[in-house]
């Protein structure tokens with residue numbers, strides 16, 4: 515009989531784990547309780563955090579060669595159909611904060627400035643609170659990458675908003691309007707006029723508005739003859755909606771079962787010692803049983819790890835106990851740690867000095883980003899594996915979550 519694997523969490527790590535386990539013939543169920551980090555992130559697809567890439571490139575005086583993707587990761591990305599992860603490095607994304615930053619890959623709705631040289635990029639003005647084409651053009655033009663490549667940015671009057679409510683609606687709602695082919699053609703006409711009015715350009719940069727069910731930028735670019743794409747925003751991009759749509763389609767295509775529910779505990783051996791794991795879901799009396807469980811519940815930002823300092827709940831006196839201020843958000847027989855294996859500087863009965871260790875400094879990752887379940891590879895406890903941002907000390911990036919997800923799915 516096929517092994518039964520229960521994947522808890524439907525971010526990118528859970529997706530990769532489910533895909534990998536299904537490829538090996540396992541019977542897979544994915545259970546999740548809603549949005550995690552993957553759905554909040556902006557569509558940059560990194561393997562190592564981009565600040566580290568930039569720092570290393572500065573030290574070496576050149577771009578780093580990109581590590582190739584493992585064949586399974588490339589195959590998963592192809593089936594998901596959302597990302598462009600080129601063989602060579604060189605993707606450069608424009609952020610709405612006015613920086614140009616490197617990335618290993620991107621959601622295909624985002625504009626890649628990496629291949630542009632000595633050209634100008636149009637930025638249509640739009641009366642939306644988070645979009646200031648003039649300020650953005652000025653800041654991007656001042657970025658060292660733009661100066662080195664001779665990129666200029668030109669704010670232009672192009673009516674890219676069609677209805678009055680589009681000044682206020684959320685990015686995701688505006689993006690969803692461009693899933694409609696008629697509306698996309700309307701935008702195409704406006705962008706064509708903008709290009710003609712400006713006497714041509716090398717690319718067009720828009721806000722995060724180009725599709726909620728799938729990236730629509732390439733369809734525009736193919737018909738306009740110049741790259742078009744979104745700027746990267748910090749959190750809450752429609753890239754998350756595009757991920758969720760792509761994920762649901764892929765899970766259905768590979769035959770993984772899907773359940774919605776919040777897991778409250780993992781553990782216990784339903785068939786006796788060494789005979790599988792049981793999973794308790796909130797509001798359900800009968801636990802689920804599986805041969806193995808993969809915890810892909812995210813880190814601190816995704817809800818898998820919670821900040822729970824012992825002084826919380828303390829009365830007027832000291833906390834009743836000392837200890838680390840983090841906990842797994844579900845009950846499970848696993849141990850937490852951070853990048854160094856256990857929690858760093860412990861200076862008081864409250865545990866680590868959070869104001870010292872929480873934030874990254876130099877080469878040292880911040881505890882807030884590195885705390886997670888301690889694993890041997892991806893193994894957390896008998897029958898329990900972990901993947902993605904749930905694992906202690908791993909880079910909090912999309913491609914790292916893919917790597918550990920694929921491995922957990924294979925080893926489960």
Ligand SMILES: Cc1cc2nc3c(=O)[nH]c(=O)nc-3n(C[C@H](O)[C@H](O)[C@H](O)COP(=O)(O)OP(=O)(O)OC[C@H]3O[C@@H](n4cnc5c(N)ncnc54)[C@H](O)[C@@H]3O)c2cc1C
Pocket residue numbers: 522523524525526527528545546547548549550551552553554555556557558559560561748749750775776777778810811812813815816817818843844901902903904909910911912913915
């Ligand atoms: C704002 C932001 C910006 C980012 N920017 C970048 C970037 O530019 N480049 C990059 O590479 N990475 C970026 N990241 C990091 C990257 O998105 C994450 O490292 C990666 O998505 C983690 O994926 P995951 O599957 O491990 O976790 P998540 O995506 O967090 O998934 C966790 C899943 O578990 C579910 N879950 C949690 N608890 C339970 C429970 N008790 N029961 C059932 N389900 C549960 C959640 O609902 C969710 O489905 C960013 C993250 C954030 C938040």
